[in-house]
Amino acid sequence: MHTIALVGNPNSGKTTLFNALTGSTAYVGNWPGVTVEKKEGMTNGHKILDLPGIYSLSPYSPEEKISRRYILDEQPDLIIDVIDATNLERSLYLSTQLAELGRPLLLVLNMEDLLIKDGIAIDTKRLSQMFGTPVVQISATKKTGIDELKEQIEQSLANPQTPPCPLFSSSIERKLTTLIEDDYLHDIPQGRQMRWAAIKLLEGDELFLETMPPIPPELNTYLEETRAHLEELYDDDVESIIVDQRYKVAEKLARESLVRQEVKAKRFTFDVIATHRIWAIPLFILIMSGVFFLSVGVVGGGTTPLLEGFFESLAEWVTVKGESWQIHPFLIGILSDGIIAGVGAVLTFVPQLFILFLLLSILEDCGYMARIAFIMDRQMRSMGLSGKSIIPLVIGTGCTVPAIMSTRTIEHQKQRELTIIVTPFIPCGAKMPIFALMLTYFFQNKWYMAPLMYVMGILAVITTGLLARAIDRHKETNAFILELPRYQMPSPKSVWRQTKDRTLGFIYKAGTIILLASILIYLLSSYSFAFKTVDAEESMLAIMGRVIAPIFIPLGFGFWQAAVALLTGIAAKETIVSTLSVVIGTSSLTNFFDPAGALAFMTFILLSSPCVAAMAAMLKELDSKRKFLFAVVWQFGFAYVVSLLVRCIVLIIV
Helix, strand or coil, X not given: CCEEEEEECCCCCHHHHHXXXXXXXXXXXXXXXXXXXXXXXXXXXXXXXXXXXXXXXXXXXXXXXXXXXXXXXXXXXXXXXXEEHHHHHHHHHHHHHHHCCCCCEEEEEECHHHHHHCCEEECHHHHHHHHCCXXXXXXXXXXECHHHHHHHHHHHHHCCCCXXXXXXXXXXXXXXXXXXXXXXXXXXXXXXXXHHHHHHHHHCCHHXXXXXXXXXXXXXXXXXXXHHHHHHHHXXXXXXXXXXXXXXXXXXXXXXXXXXXXXXXXXXXCHHHHCCCCCHHHHHHHHHHHHHHHHHHHHHHXXXXXXXXXXXXXXXXXXXXXXXXXXXXXXXXXXXXXXXHXXXXXXXXXHHHHHHHHHHHHHHHHCHHHHHXXXXXXXXXXXXXXXXXXXXXXXXXXXXXXXXXXXXXXXXXXXXXXXXXXXXXXXXXXXXXXXXXXXXXXXXXXXXXXXXXXXXXXXXXXXXXXXXXXXXXXXXXXXXXCCCCCCCCCCHHHHHHHHHHHHHHHHHHHHCXXXXXXXXXXXXXXXXXXXXXXXXXXXXXXXXXXXXXXXXXXXXXXXXXXXXHHHHCCCCCCHHHHHHHHHCCHHHHHHCCCHHHHHHHHHHHHHCCXXXXXXXXXXXXXXXXXXXXXXXXXXXXXXXXHHHHHHHHHHHHC
């Protein structure tokens, strides 16, 4: 079995091609570095790996280190360099480095459909002749050229072709030849090419030198003299000189292989506003408000009452039929007041969550969300966060667990830890049913209340970040290197897959965790500690709830039903809805909450620690019990204080 490595720049379409070759349903999006860990699959009996997107083999980010380490240490049988054909020169820069490794190489020019749209044509035969390796042109999204690519993969594995190394200027080539002839490089690890090793030695590449024995004094002296000579000759540092030489090679390859390029008149583009330093944020708020207006206001306002009526009628029908069939009241109660009331209360929000996930998937797939990362970079760094922190915050709108896991791409430890702590402030999909429930009964026709929850979450991130920066004025404020992908029509298949997976994940929770929680809550609210049937006010659940309920009296929801709902929400936030439905009944919420208490309740859920799965992810990624406990205490304490302020403000205004 052969091993194939997919390599390429971020947003070159690697993961899309990986899915096309393997049939994988791995997430495809516009985020640079979406593949943090390598992905494995099979194609025609060969193992294929989708490596993290990289711009260079001189690593800057953890993603680049992963890819470089794999290519050098594992020595795949074939390297497939996936190239964004609309950015040929930039993409070929990486190709010039891959050619120096001495491994069989296949160039794949992706995005053929965009080339045609832009009036560009590439002579693949000419490029293949100049570069010395096979070249195939495809469109991974349209799946054109995939069969030809599979045929070429088989040919490249049967008859491997190692491309010649690109040549630099004569002055640099003479120095490299001298280094290659030195005995020191004869001890390089297996799989390293002499020329590549000589370039790394000249550059002083730290990762390369870590794998080598100490440099002899004579060679070290020669290296210092060589660097000084080249820096004086080119008026630049050695690393920049090598970069410039590579780009000259890439520029020549791109120039001579382009056979037609229609010049189009410059025109107004959406990015003029979407990336504007002033108008970008208001535009983002407007777009997200529209998303929530459609999902929560239009769809939610129309479907929620209908589904609530359906489940209420279903529960009544089960009760009537159960009594007529003389089924034990205990079983009737579990089914109607436990399962149907609890699970049904959660499922009523599936339509609006489906629309929410659909619209967010469209924004991600068309390339707009990457613009948000771009415009928020400076703001993130001003708060002591990394520019990359925006990625977990956006992912967190779906689920907090993968959002916390995605913080691995943040290089600096303090920025990463702070991002982990603040990410749960962004409302995830599991919290949306709670907000929708409260909005339905306390803030009807006020669709802007849903976006308000997101605004409050963002303000919580900002406040925590500023406090952390004021306490610890560390200087880890490296800029976030982010490539803005082209706008494109969202792929219906990709959008449908993301929407379906998120929605089915929510429904799966309703059928497992929430189902079990609803049954347990019904039992606890129906029996005393003596295991006798009692009224809910005297049940085990009520007694447990009354122990912690006084804590929430200042917040306006100091009754045991709300306390118990918050307690069960630790397992999964959706269970808060099912718990309230079982112990109160959603139609009776107005008998327990007032508008100020309802908004404070929503705020506390928004800002307090997430579900147990997300907390487990926090513990794992923080890798410190002390830091984890601090994060949990801060989240609960911050949530309590802000909820109290919200209640006081609402009472004053109203």
